[in-house]
Amino acid sequence: MAGRQSAAAPAHEQDRFAAETAGFRRELLAHCYRMAGSAHDAEDLVQETYLRAWRSYAGFEGRASIRSWLYAIATNVCLTALEPRRNRVLPSGLTGPHDGPERPPVPAAPGEVSWLEPLPDHWVADPAAAVVARESLRLALVVSLQHLPARQRAILLLREVLAFTAPETARILGTTTAAVKSGLQRARARLDDLGPPPEDLLEPTDRRARALLEGYIAAFERSDAGLLERVLRADATLEAAPFRDWYAGRVQCLHLLETYVLGRPGDWRMSATTANGQPAAAVHHRDAGGELRAHGIVVLTPTATGISRVVEFHDPALVTAFGFPDRRTD
DSSP: OOGGGSTTOOHHHHHHHHHHHGGGHHHHHHHHHHHHSOHHHHHHHHHHHHHHHHHTGGGOOSSSOHHHHHHHHHHHHHHHHHTTSOOOBOGGGTSOOOOSSOOOOOBOOTTTOOBOOOOBHHHHOOTTSOHHHHHTTOHHHHHHHTTSOHHHHHHHIIIIISOOOHHHHHHHHTSOHHHHHHHHHHHHHHHHHHSSOOOOOOOTTSHHHHHHHHHHHHHHHHTOHHHHHHHEEEEEEEEEETBSOEEESHHHHHHHIIIIIOOSTTSEEEEEEEETTEEEEEEEEEOTTSOEEEEEEEEEEEETTEEEEEEEEOOHHHHHHTTOOSEEOO
16 A cells, blocks of 8 residues: 555544544444344445445545445445345344244254344434434344345435435435435335335333333243243244244243243343334353353334243354353352
8 A cells, every 4th residue: 555545644644534434433333234134234335335445545535525435335335244144133034923733942053044134222322312323223124124135225315314315315326306206205215015004113211111020020030021021022922043934923922931931030131222213132041061151132123012022042142242251140
């Protein structure tokens, strides 16, 4: 490299680059997550974005804002990375709810499915973040976005989440304003076809949402199906990656949990957190040796009438990504 692109660039130029770009890292991480459906992939994509931005910093002439310049790089990094990959899904994106003979949930074969991942709220925003920013990270929306072709996904996010104009979006994607408008119409139509409108969710800070999370945690830690019945809505759904089966209706959910999951009091420990702008918990499970080991993250969808959806991600690495220990001693 040469000039600002040199690995040995003057410290003051590196400092200026950092000063001009560092403040956008969290929002770029959220953007890459919406595009990729994976917190870990989003981290890598943001890292690549900043590497490319530094390499081309010498050619940045200020014709666009630093923000739109970074979003152009990040979006195209995402499009390149997503081209050869399968879209990430949840079990409910594979098939209908289980209605066959009683059995333990059936896991997908290793590598058979690319699973969606939750996003720790503290990675992208503080608790005072705008409600609209949190809504754009809700699990239901991120799941729906994964069903769009990557380029339509980018157009929708740039226009409707990030509020870039159609001409700005066209410049970012290297296309025409007419193509952006057409792509946005197709993306909106596809999202409308994917399912019912978003629910009126309680914010994680709402006392009713906190009470539902506390009730869910207490039910697992006490192995209390009766308490679970009180916090789940009658039409609640339950799914857990990497299992292909998922369940609809409180009766079905409770039967599954009582029969195969709850175990004995003390088998589970959960720590409250937030993910995707929703109440969540880091989950530890007691192994055969009596140790409480990281198990995964559970994300709840709270409404005024109870929890409408439970999604658990069985991935111990997520527990530490959310800032919790791999093992608990209590």
